[in-house]
Amino acid sequence: MKGCLYCWTQAELDVLDGDPALVPHDTVRRFAEEATGHFDPDEYELAWRRLAHRVIEILETSRTPCAPRDWSRRGSRAGRRTSASRCGR
Template structure:
């Protein structure tokens, strides 16, 4: 059974903060990197989404798992709201299989509840995340 948002936050409350985040300063400002390593509740949703959807080469490998674990309740909440499975692409790089069992169970439960709640016949209209920018139009030559 899936946990609600406050229960997820309790499960992940003990995850230590990373501190100064070492990430791609071409794609992220130092202020954004500092936000990611500080109070998780203060990280804007669009930055959480950018982190979760970004390729793993943009982040310090040693910090990535702790960042993902700390942001897991937020990422799962955004997944429920936006239905964007790309938010989960970093779980392998975050070494999900090495996380403490209560955290892995919480993520699995949230994902099971999400998939059970979807009807294969029900189509939902896609809505872009708040910071989404459409790709440039391609021109034919």
């Protein structure tokens, strides 16, 4: 899978491009939270098709249901990691 190599290692992108069962939960969650511009648009759509059931599974089995508090962290964490000034996307 082609993606931002500032935010993702090639090994992580390779795992995302492979068998969805082998992608670690943390990587699936990061992928779900990541800005779309960090991946090739065609590959991003295919990756979502492969990983959507994993994202749903993680949300269903998380200790705390998906609540505004849980996703509010997304903005601050994603903003630091995906800032245009840091990775150019």
